[in-house]
Amino acid sequence: MQKPAPLGYGLGLRPIYYNEILSNRPPVDWFEIISENYMVAGGRPLSMLDAIRADYPMVMHGVAMSLASTDPLDFDYLAQLKALIERVQPAWVSDHVAWTGVHGYSLHDLLPIPYTKESLDHVVERISRVQDYLKRQLVVENASTYVSFISSEMSEQDFIREMAERADCLLLLDINNVFVSCFNHGYDPLAFIDGVPIERVVQFHMAGHTDYETHRVDTHDQPVCDEVWALYEHARRRFGDVSAMIERDDNFPPFSELLDELQRMRDIDAAIAAEKALSAA
Amino acid sequence: MKLADFQALFQRRILAGPGEEDGPLLDELRESQRGATRADLFHVYQWGYHARLESFFYEDHPGLRALLGDEAFETLIGEYVAANPPQCRNARWYTTGLPDYMRDHAPWRDDARALSMALLERAMVDAFDAPDAEPLALEALAGFAPEDSPRLVFAFHPSLFLLELPAGVLAHYQASAEEEDDAQEWEAVDDEGAVSEATEAVAVWRCKEETSYRELEPAEYVALCEAKAGRAFGEICQMAAFQQSGEIEPERLAQFLASWFQDGMVIGASLQG
Numbered sequence: 001m002q003k004p005a006p007l008g009y010g011l012g013l014r015p016i017y018y019n020e021i022l023s024n025r026p027p028v029d030w031f032e033i034i035s036e037n038y039m040v041a042g043g044r045p046l047s048m049l050d051a052i053r054a055d056y057p058m059v060m061h062g063v064a065m066s067l068a069s070t071d072p073l074d075f076d077y078l079a080q081l082k083a084l085i086e087r088v089q090p091a092w093v094s095d096h097v098a099w100t101g102v103h104g105y106s107l108h109d110l111l112p113i114p115y116t117k118e119s120l121d122h123v124v125e126r127i128s129r130v131q132d133y134l135k136r137q138l139v140v141e142n143a144s145t146y147v148s149f150i151s152s153e154m155s156e157q158d159f160i161r162e163m164a165e166r167a168d169c170l171l172l173l174d175i176n177n178v179f180v181s182c183f184n185h186g187y188d189p190l191a192f193i194d195g196v197p198i199e200r201v202v203q204f205h206m207a208g209h210t211d212y213e214t215h216r217v218d219t220h221d222q223p224v225c226d227e228v229w230a231l232y233e234h235a236r237r238r239f240g241d242v243s244a245m246i247e248r249d250d251n252f253p254p255f256s257e258l259l260d261e262l263q264r265m266r267d268i269d270a271a272i273a274a275e276k277a278l279s280a281a
Numbered sequence: 282m283k284l285a286d287f288q289a290l291f292q293r294r295i296l297a298g299p300g301e302e303d304g305p306l307l308d309e310l311r312e313s314q315r316g317a318t319r320a321d322l323f324h325v326y327q328w329g330y331h332a333r334l335e336s337f338f339y340e341d342h343p344g345l346r347a348l349l350g351d352e353a354f355e356t357l358i359g360e361y362v363a364a365n366p367p368q369c370r371n372a373r374w375y376t377t378g379l380p381d382y383m384r385d386h387a388p389w390r391d392d393a394r395a396l397s398m399a400l401l402e403r404a405m406v407d408a409f410d411a412p413d414a415e416p417l418a419l420e421a422l423a424g425f426a427p428e429d430s431p432r433l434v435f436a437f438h439p440s441l442f443l444l445e446l447p448a449g450v451l452a453h454y455q456a457s458a459e460e461e462d463d464a465q466e467w468e469a470v471d472d473e474g475a476v477s478e479a480t481e482a483v484a485v486w487r488c489k490e491e492t493s494y495r496e497l498e499p500a501e502y503v504a505l506c507e508a509k510a511g512r513a514f515g516e517i518c519q520m521a522a523f524q525q526s527g528e529i530e531p532e533r534l535a536q537f538l539a540s541w542f543q544d545g546m547v548i549g550a551s552l553q554g
Contacts, residue, residue: 043409043413046413109295109326215313217329
């Protein structure tokens with residue numbers, strides 16, 4: 001396992017902010033792109049990507065690898081991904097513990113699986129094949145889920161831990177997804193975070209969600225809520241110096257509001273560091 | 282239940298909604314700890330699927346939406362989504378089949394203006410991220426001897442699309458882009474009975490990362506179609522269409538050619554072998 005160096009505090013790169021970023025060179029340490037948005041022949045998306053990449057480190061985050069699908073791996077998709085990796089030279093490449101469709105369909109959603117030994121074997125084998133093809137370690141993220149299954153034989157965090165060790169992949173811990181899934185299924189989010197192996201986590205996602213009272217939905221259209229900030233602090237204490245970022249995909253605020261959320265991350269981390277320094281003194 | 286069987290049932294539920302085949306899938310679900318019904322929780326996936334796909338059409342087809350009205354537009358894209366579960370991993374391509382769907386299905390195939398608007402907007406989307414190519418400056422023609430000009434052939438930017446539409450579609454597109462309601466303009470055109478007969482020609486292309494479009498006069502449209510097809514400049518001048526018009530002189534064609542360069546449509550020039 002080769003764990004990449006932390007990048008600091010990042011944001012998801014979205015077209016609505018291109019001009020702001022290029023004009024003002026904001027104090028963001030790195031950007032994450034949605035890989036599929038740049039799997040196009042040319043034009044403004046790739047031009048903006050190249051211009052911003054020239055000034056900032058980047059990571060690539062996909063939503064269509066469908067690692068848990070029982071359909072064959074899509075090597076046309078992987079070839080396009082590989083070409084984009086060559087262009088971007090990202091610090092790492094990530095996707096999800098999820099499937100997006102079977103029988104040739106791609107539903108453009110991250111769908112859940114039962115956490116069984118069969119699922120585990122299947123996902124491990126697919127991650128290994130993707131890593132062999134891409135010739136790099138993959139970073140794999142926990143997805144938000146709205147249903148859970150009687151047939152699950154292990155917890156999600158146990159599934160993720162064993163998956164990462166057997167496939168020798170790295171992990172992206174989406175703290176909002178931990179909160180949303182645990183809320184929806186009545187699980188303890190702290191126990192989830194404490195079950196994830198420290199040495200494999202290279203990135204945190206933070207995002208907002210929508211509260212429907214009986215369930216929460218991962219919508220990325222709200223500021224991060226206080227409950228998720230509290231989980232962030234817990235995760236930061238456990239995992240230490242891990243690259244962290246804010247995802248926003250709808251109801252876009254002024255860019256300064258995203259910078260404020262990054263500053264809140266920095267403030268939390270500074271307080272934890274000060275606390276540790278005091279206790280060590 | 283095997284993972285493959287589970288996924289087939291789960292996908293069927295998203296695509297087709299509740300049904301008798303759901304029994305084994307519902308038996309698999311844990312009860313919500315917070316009072317949500319299984320249907321509520323499945324609905325998150327079903328609603329998300331439809332909302333996500335339909336949002337792509339709202340983004341790519343504002344002119345078609347304005348032309349049809351919200352109710353008919355929602356009917357159209359609902360039909361399209363039901364008939365076309367996505368097969369491409371990149372959502373960018375999901376809407377590209379809409380004009381073909383309209384051409385093949387009533388009542389949409391009978392609405393020439395709506396179909397043409399869909400074609401125009403597809404061209405706009407396709408031009409946006411078509412392959413890159415460097416426009417050629419008009420001055421590059423100075424490298425060719427004047428006597429060779431009849432043998433000149435041109436290469437065009439890969440984003441260039443040429444469309445012939447019912448008259449008024451472009452104005453309606455412009456109005457919708459400016460969020461203006463020009464329904465009265467359409468009615469006026471209808472009253473004159475001109476919509477089914479008159480046409481207008483449009484070029485759509487990308488220049489300096491921005492999608493551009495402009496109306497072409499009929500002679501320019503023919504000339505540009507022929508040039509794009511690889512016909513030499515001299516051959517275009519000799520074409521019957523221009524000879525018969527009695528209005529198109531070689532000088533006029535030279536003006537068209539200059540405008541194609543100035544607009545950034547031309548990326549190469551060479552002599553026909």
